[in-house]
Amino acid sequence: MNVLQIKDLSKAYGHIKAVSNLNLNIEAGQIYGILGPNGSGKTTTLGMITGILQSDSGSYTWFENQHQNPLKRIGTILETPNFFPYLNADENLEIVRHIKGAENKNFDEILTSVNLINRRKSKFSSYSLGMKQRLAIAATLVGDPDVLIFDEPTNGLDPQGIADVRKTLTDIAASGRTVILASHILDEVEKICTHVAIIKYGELLATGSVGSILSSDKTVEVAATNEAALENWLRANPKINSVSKDGFFFTCMVQEDFEVEEMSRALGHIQIFPTHLVVKKKKLEEEFLQIISKAN
Template sequence: MSLETILSIKNLNKNYGRIQAVKDLSFDIQKGNIYGILGPNGSGKSTTLGIILNVVNKTSGSFSWFNGNTSTHQALKKVGAIIERPNFYPFMTATQNLELICRIKGVSYDKIDEKLQAVNLFERKNDKFKTYSLGMKQRLAIASALLNDPEILILDEPTNGLDPQGIHEIRQIIKSIAKNGTTILLASHLLDEVEKVCSHVIVLRKGEKLYSGRVETMVASNGIIEVKTEDDIESVVNVLKNYHETASVNIDGDLIIIQLENDISAATLNKYLFEKNIAVSHLVKRKPTLEQQFLDLTNNN
């Protein structure tokens, strides 16, 4: 079964005078996944979202929605997006604000309660918007973007400025929306967010794509091994640097961190150290975090 491509971006460029905000960017969004566009501020994430939503003009390149069978204008009726801070009327209730949006979008009111339930605001639907916390305001914005039952929901920095509880709630809501079959594309500068929420990641730096693929593939490369020893750390580091499977060795407090060239077991390294008469008190193999991979990508290019 061929996967349905919701969005395809080809060689997209955007220049602001002499600044190139997006450089030759290409990627596809397939139905049913949660994609994270990850990059530091100024990496071109918001510009890219602006282009595909027709609010920013591209300089060159192309993008097409829904296998290219739909004009952008028609396609955007099947898209829900929050790329600005939401504008709701402070003295109107959640329900009244959503009724207004239904009228603008030409959608019937009968979706309102269902969408408020989806973002855990049903109990507060008759409260004025001005009484809402920042997290609740953001959840109402998500409800408003869901009113037209979009096939894809696009979110720009959905947890920006929220407290830990608010962040957790938004992330849970995003996952539950995706479980119901809505494809999600979110931009974030938070590695933790992408690692916890997304199935796929597109890493941008200065408008260029450094990586795109499944999150677990990026995280899984060949792993790292942590070693603690009672022996002299410097001499152990030298022994490890000479080991043929070592990509790099770093010291972190009393831990020695070995990044591996190839996927070897902890036992294999333990045997090598034993043969070199090095006694270890701790030896554990770990997957590198997305953070480590991201730092490696953004530093090395």
């Protein structure tokens, strides 16, 4: 089922185009990362799809329009009320439950999933930053939403806190819910998400499964006059994972330690001289890292 369809969504602040003509499709069960450097329009996008911000143009559709009040089926940290410092986790969640008008008091299950069950009776004011963040995630789970939206949930946490929050998010996703996560950290999206949209300056750069976009193998294109001999050599090479024919050249997915120079030399030894040889390396990842480094 399609959980969220975004069509040509745009918003500008004066002359700054925060989001421009964004198109996205999010399917049930995906952990969808919206990845982009600071100021790329992630928070603005989340604000629009949760009805907090008005868009200038374009549209979005939740759950294929099958629910009258779709926002009731979405949990987001954007709308989390401030917690009361002198109340414990259970008491704070009870207040959240009242605000949301939720029936189910499954706090045991919720606090277990965010790993706060042992500290449920401690006051909020005694929590570490990571624990506070996990209680915020717990609050999004009240009312059993189908979709959870998080904006940079690991910001400001130490490595242990980051690891705990990431584990919590993957556990939540394993329960079958759809998760939408905005992040500027490539590694985080790579570790947690199944799908990703990369944006910069409010524009979509690429979308797809994380495997196809971020971790794509290094590939080599090669052609030679003696095609059959070349193909035999390619298929017999243990550092080449796959070989396919694309027009006049072969496309090979190769391992990280594959050396093109070594290949040229080996082919020369058996009288095969490439007429075409191109190496393509994790293009988007490099491009994304460049964007990030420019932004900082």
